[in-house]
Amino acid sequence: MFKFLKRLVRKEANKNLDTSNYKTKIKNFSLEHDQIVGVNIDDVIIKIPYTDIVRISIMVYEEDLLPQPIWTVQTIKDIIDIPNELNNTDKLFFEVLNKKLDGYNSIQTQEEILKAMNCTHNSLFHIWQRHDADKIFKSIKY
Numbered sequence: 001m002f003k004f005l006k007r008l009v010r011k012e013a014n015k016n017l018d019t020s021n022y023k024t025k026i027k028n029f030s031l032e033h034d035q036i037v038g039v040n041i042d043d044v045i046i047k048i049p050y051t052d053i054v055r056i057s058i059m060v061y062e063e064d065l066l067p068q069p070i071w072t073v074q075t076i077k078d079i080i081d082i083p084n085e086l087n088n089t090d091k092l093f094f095e096v097l098n099k100k101l102d103g104y105n106s107i108q109t110q111e112e113i114l115k116a117m118n119c120t121h122n123s124l125f126h127i128w129q130r131h132d133a134d135k136i137f138k139s140i141k142y
Contacts, residue, residue, distance in 0.1 A: 035049045056072070
């Protein structure tokens with residue numbers, strides 16, 4: 001009972017966090033041989049070649065009474081956020097990326113995914129990153 005009430009209080013606190021209007025949020029996507037093609041909330045097409053992916057993360061937001069995972073795919077130039085409930089999400093993150101990204105098909109990645117999917121509060125989980133990701137992120141000038 002306490003957890004339920006605590007979650008209700010958090011929900012009220014998070015009302016100002018509106019994730020529905022983020023330009024990075026994808027409303028649908030397709031999987032091509034060499035890239036992910038997403039369409040954001042403004043109907044802008046964003047193409048993410050598999051070879052450009054630097055990091056995969058899962059953000060968990062408490063919306064309504066159930067946490068809502070959002071998968072984040074990051075390159076040097078772009079970030080797309082893919083809600084867990086979209087079609088092909090399972091196929092992308094459990095089949096396609098296992099073949100396309102070195103080191104993604106690992107026990108460590110699967111453990112991080114399980115942690116994220118079992119999370120009950122706002123959190124960010126970096127589940128995979130390319131071997132040279134730290135060097136790439138340090139070289140980015142803001």
